[in-house]
Amino acid sequence: MLRLSKLTDYGMVVMAALADAEDDTRNAADLATSTGVAPPTVRKLLKRLNRGGLVNSARGARGGYRLARPAEDISIADVIAALEGPVSLTECAAHDGLCSMESVCRLRGHWRVINDAIRGALADVSVADMNRPAPNMPLQPAPGIASRLGS
């Protein structure tokens, strides 16, 4: 698996929809109909995205949301971080001292490297990238992390 939560998946859809209306302010109900995601869920997403600083909100009649920055400057990693916290494949990659085996675990340092590589890859893709017409063919796997693991 190694799956993103559904919320994050929907969150990307909402962000893409916001990127479409670059400068217009769009309200939650509007976004719900245009994305097909349930209205309460959209509201929840927008709240978190707002707190994460990815969108700006305007209250009151004719209020709504818009991207806080150009879509080019918002990465997938940003969206993930706003919705479910920073990327960290393992517990130990995120926090110190939680694992009792920490001091003797050879794996930990390696996980860190892998973790950062993946985060870096996700940070490299913007919402604007996601909003272009999709490629129809697969891709080459990303080049070597392994070479960076040796001591």
Added chain:
Amino acid sequence: MLRLSKLTDYGMVVMAALADAEDDTRNAADLATSTGVAPPTVRKLLKRLNRGGLVNSARGARGGYRLARPAEDISIADVIAALEGPVSLTECAAHDGLCSMESVCRLRGHWRVINDAIRGALADVSVADMNRPAPNMPLQPAPGIASRLGS
């Protein structure tokens, strides 16, 4: 987040322990004490790893487990796949037809690319790599996926 399950985390520890005793057969209880993971959990892990074809098992007295292949030939992606199914960041990256928006979703193709890039990166790191002394310094993020996303 984007976190691996704890089982997978422990699974890597167990695989690393098996890689240490390259040719010896080790039983579940033994691995439990040397890794610090609870015995029933170790048994569960080994069963799944066996079914995934990553370890060979021998029943009966003096039985136990050993790696099915050299540690160099077993990747992290293999371990993840054996323990929690193949890497797939989003539902739609794995199966067709589950998402009602599928036909109109511009994001889907992009997720596939990202997904495969991450899988490729994980496939590039072997259990043997993980078993070396850990690096003490961070890393460079993985190089660009973004360039491969354009249509």
Added chain:
DNA sequence: CCTATTTAGGACTGAAATGGTCCGGTATCC
């Protein structure tokens, strides 16, 4: 052949996370 050892398979349970909903409050526009 008999027994001790050790894996195979599956059922089961308690806890946690997840997805989704709703409500009272506040700010803004007309």
Added chain:
DNA sequence: GGATACCGGACCATTTCAGTCCTAAATAGG
């Protein structure tokens, strides 16, 4: 002032996850 729309939070049902246990089957050794 009234309608609109976001804000913050609480809340619940469902699913998933981690972890345990039990019975059956296979092997080694005496």
